[in-house]
Amino acid sequence: SSPGGKSKPPPVAHYNLNNVTITSNPIEHGENILILTPMARFYQGYWDNLLKLSYPHELITLGFILPKNKEGNAATTELQKQIARTQKSGPEKDRFKSIIILRQDFDPPLPSQDEGERHKMQNQKARRSAMAKARNSLLFTTLGPSTSWVLWLDADIIESPPTLIQDLALHDKPLIAANCFQRYFNTEKKKMDERPYDFNNWQDSPTAQELASKMGPDDILLEGYADMATYRALMAYMPTIDGGTDIHQEVPLDGVGGTALLVKADVHRDGAMFPAFPFYHLIETEGFAKMAKRLGWQASGLPNYKVYHYNE
Amino acid sequence: SSPGGKSKPPPVAHYNLNNVTITSNPIEHGENILILTPMARFYQGYWDNLLKLSYPHELITLGFILPKNKEGNAATTELQKQIARTQKSGPEKDRFKSIIILRQDFDPPLPSQDEGERHKMQNQKARRSAMAKARNSLLFTTLGPSTSWVLWLDADIIESPPTLIQDLALHDKPLIAANCFQRYFNTEKKKMDERPYDFNNWQDSPTAQELASKMGPDDILLEGYADMATYRALMAYMPTIDGGTDIHQEVPLDGVGGTALLVKADVHRDGAMFPAFPFYHLIETEGFAKMAKRLGWQASGLPNYKVYHYNE
Numbered sequence: 001s002s003p004g005g006k007s008k009p010p011p012v013a014h015y016n017l018n019n020v021t022i023t024s025n026p027i028e029h030g031e032n033i034l035i036l037t038p039m040a041r042f043y044q045g046y047w048d049n050l051l052k053l054s055y056p057h058e059l060i061t062l063g064f065i066l067p068k069n070k071e072g073n074a075a076t077t078e079l080q081k082q083i084a085r086t087q088k089s090g091p092e093k094d095r096f097k098s099i100i101i102l103r104q105d106f107d108p109p110l111p112s113q114d115e116g117e118r119h120k121m122q123n124q125k126a127r128r129s130a131m132a133k134a135r136n137s138l139l140f141t142t143l144g145p146s147t148s149w150v151l152w153l154d155a156d157i158i159e160s161p162p163t164l165i166q167d168l169a170l171h172d173k174p175l176i177a178a179n180c181f182q183r184y185f186n187t188e189k190k191k192m193d194e195r196p197y198d199f200n201n202w203q204d205s206p207t208a209q210e211l212a213s214k215m216g217p218d219d220i221l222l223e224g225y226a227d228m229a230t231y232r233a234l235m236a237y238m239p240t241i242d243g244g245t246d247i248h249q250e251v252p253l254d255g256v257g258g259t260a261l262l263v264k265a266d267v268h269r270d271g272a273m274f275p276a277f278p279f280y281h282l283i284e285t286e287g288f289a290k291m292a293k294r295l296g297w298q299a300s301g302l303p304n305y306k307v308y309h310y311n312e
Numbered sequence: 313s314s315p316g317g318k319s320k321p322p323p324v325a326h327y328n329l330n331n332v333t334i335t336s337n338p339i340e341h342g343e344n345i346l347i348l349t350p351m352a353r354f355y356q357g358y359w360d361n362l363l364k365l366s367y368p369h370e371l372i373t374l375g376f377i378l379p380k381n382k383e384g385n386a387a388t389t390e391l392q393k394q395i396a397r398t399q400k401s402g403p404e405k406d407r408f409k410s411i412i413i414l415r416q417d418f419d420p421p422l423p424s425q426d427e428g429e430r431h432k433m434q435n436q437k438a439r440r441s442a443m444a445k446a447r448n449s450l451l452f453t454t455l456g457p458s459t460s461w462v463l464w465l466d467a468d469i470i471e472s473p474p475t476l477i478q479d480l481a482l483h484d485k486p487l488i489a490a491n492c493f494q495r496y497f498n499t500e501k502k503k504m505d506e507r508p509y510d511f512n513n514w515q516d517s518p519t520a521q522e523l524a525s526k527m528g529p530d531d532i533l534l535e536g537y538a539d540m541a542t543y544r545a546l547m548a549y550m551p552t553i554d555g556g557t558d559i560h561q562e563v564p565l566d567g568v569g570g571t572a573l574l575v576k577a578d579v580h581r582d583g584a585m586f587p588a589f590p591f592y593h594l595i596e597t598e599g600f601a602k603m604a605k606r607l608g609w610q611a612s613g614l615p616n617y618k619v620y621h622y623n624e
């Protein structure tokens with residue numbers, strides 16, 4: 001009995017965070033997954049794999065953030081085309097619960113997204129700080145009270161299993177990373193081969209700790225650069241050690257990458273985010289693993305569970 | 313032309329963060345405000361002041377988080393009663409855009425919310441760490457892509473001006489805190505008087521820096537305890553210095569409280585949250601100010617702009 005009688009009462013939502021389960025069997029419990037992707041370029045292989053995910057699509061929300069530059073505009077156009085096809089005219093089972101597309105309000109620090117340019121050591125701090133802010137903007141504005149899991153999936157992961165969500169969730173870990181490889185043509189062997197790609201999944205080393213202890217407060221440790229030998233144990237190099245047969249083999253990690261990383265939503269809700277500033281001399285996804293640890297959550301990785309990065 | 317033809321396409325939302333303005337004249341620009349309140353007890357004065365806010369209510373979303381214990385249950389019941397009254401049968405102009413109520417999924421670390429108990433020094437780290445997690449859960453799940461400002465307002469602030477949002481926003485600061493006082497009966501003067509309440513709004517001191525530098529990595533600095541004299545400049549003691557006439561007088565701050573604090577949503581979107589772990593030996597709202605600073609955002613306070621805390 002509203003006095004105006006015109007507008008219906010505004011929504012009041014009541015959520016009991018206790019009732020949001022986060023289990024190793026998320027399908028049975030109808031758990032909501034948020035897939036978050038920072039996207040500078042659109043890759044068809046990435047989208048095709050999203051569509052092939054066997055996790056019920058009505059439980060999946062997709063969130064994207066794209067830079068506000070020429071490349072980002074092109075990727076947005078392509079992404080929207082694919083979304084329209086899936087959500088409007090595709091089979092109902094393919095359709096996702098909801099989709100959020102954000103455009104960044106700050107400029108990417110590098111003029112080019114080419115691999116050579118973006119991997120230069122002197123470009124890392126600015127680049128990864130901007131990536132951290134992009135990930136945080138996406139996370140803070142899309143995570144909901146009923147989200148159980150957040151899957152961080154980079155836009156250039158063009159091969160990943162349809163059971164990715166179930167396979168990672170099965171381990172019931174607060175943070176769990178797949179191992180990111182890259183296919184390439186091995187000119188010596190004269191055939192296609194694969195090589196490790198993501199060096200951000202690692203176990204700490206005394207050398208890295210020692211390096212860090214001598215650094216200025218604003219310096220960061222970087223992985224995968226010859227100039228800065230850390231002697232950390234990289235998950236990327238672990239599979240070859242044991243033959244790589246057991247896809248369920250787990251290792252504890254101190255740093256993680258964001259290429260394919262499943263996170264319990266409670267880790268983020270406690271406040272774990274991607275530091276855009278040096279945090280224990282770590283930044284972005286590596287700093288995130290450390291922050292999660294400070295909040296009591298231990299990261300893990302699956303050395304033999306592989307996803308593949310695009311090769312330019 | 314959907315093949316199934318039954319269900320309407322799921323929502324796809326496209327947001328351009330560039331188009332979300334954050335200005336000193338938020339009403340003119342139709343800026344959305346999110347008011348966030350951790351609430352252990354319900355106070356009628358708090359709710360009455362929300363209703364009296366002259367900022368257009370259709371631009372205001374309210375978010376609450378309450379503990380899952382007996383006190384929290386009672387507060388939730390009372391809050392829901394007031395919400396129903398306002399949103400369903402109150403005048404249309406009083407109704408807020410939307411309201412989200414969260415119930416915490418972890419227990420408060422202290423059995424009692426009484427002032428004596430909760431202000432004991434040895435209880436501070438556990439209590440404020442839990443408060444930080446509650447604030448983060450609330451923030452991470454309610455902040456949206458179109459939010460311009462977040463007003464942190466404690467549930468026990470029972471006196472605040474109707475123009476609170478406009479007055480604070482006018483200063484165009486990334487973070488700006490009102491000065492939180494408490495009314496009490498001055499037995500000497502035999503009349504009502506007021507005294508400073510929130511000691512978390514401060515400017516750093518060499519003594520505090522020195523104390524911090526000698527602490528273990530997990531120790532925290534606390535303000536307002538005789539055992540730990542920091543010699544920081546407390547905003548709570550500033551008004552008496554200059555007579556307290558100019559409500560627009562600004563001071564820079566290094567630590568902030570959360571009693572009445574207006575934050576540009578971009579500060580949070582960059583990743584600034586409430587550390588539940590010692591961050592530069594600071595925690596919760598004080599750690600938040602430091603984290604914002606690391607992200608390039610400077611906190612401010614208004615020593616002569618007062619709000620009043622409940623007196624038990």
Ligand SMILES: Nc1nc2c(ncn2[C@@H]2O[C@H](COP(=O)(O)OP(=O)(O)O)[C@@H](O)[C@H]2O)c(=O)[nH]1
Binds near residue numbers: 037
């Ligand atoms: N929103 C946004 N996404 C970006 C930006 N730069 C890269 N990305 C995306 O972020 C993810 C990781 O970045 P990428 O450059 O591939 O990192 P690398 O593979 O570790 O060199 C990929 O999905 C990129 O498409 C940026 O400036 N803004």
Ligand SMILES: Nc1nc2c(ncn2[C@@H]2O[C@H](COP(=O)(O)OP(=O)(O)O)[C@@H](O)[C@H]2O)c(=O)[nH]1
Binds near residue numbers: 352442446465466
């Ligand atoms: N959700 C939640 N809110 C709390 C809890 N404890 C206190 N609060 C609320 O958080 C705010 C600040 O806490 P309070 O105890 O008043 O802090 P103080 O005034 O600095 O001693 C107030 O709005 C409280 O009602 C808690 O355990 N959970």
Ligand SMILES: [Mn+2]
Binds near residue numbers: 154156
């Ligand atoms: Mn990549």
Ligand SMILES: [Mn+2]
Binds near residue numbers: 466468621
């Ligand atoms: Mn209080």
